[in-house]
Amino acid sequence: MLDTRGTLCGLADAGIVLEEGLRLTIWSDSDENEDLEADVVVYYHDKKNSWVGEVIDDFRHVPALNEKSLPLVCVACRFNFEELIVRHGLNGSTDCPECGVPAWRPILPPAR
């Protein structure tokens, strides 16, 4: 499932908006020293109301990066939402005050 805050922040930072058939590399923490990484094709799962990644190959074990969690930025203009989130919280209708693009744009459901 690609609906976590960490996924949102990572996609926004990379300037990626999820779309059907998009191929990307995901990773998850397995333990302190090792992460799991996999290439996936993403698609929108209607029943789960969430983007999911279908793993193409097997998961790979890679050294843990221990990255600090990324701040949430606007996927369009890189406005940093963190201060706004501290003051107002993050909800489904949080838009970028600079360009009006929704904070959730990278993982919004596809338009159909």
Ligand SMILES: [Zn+2]
């Ligand atoms: Zn913006």
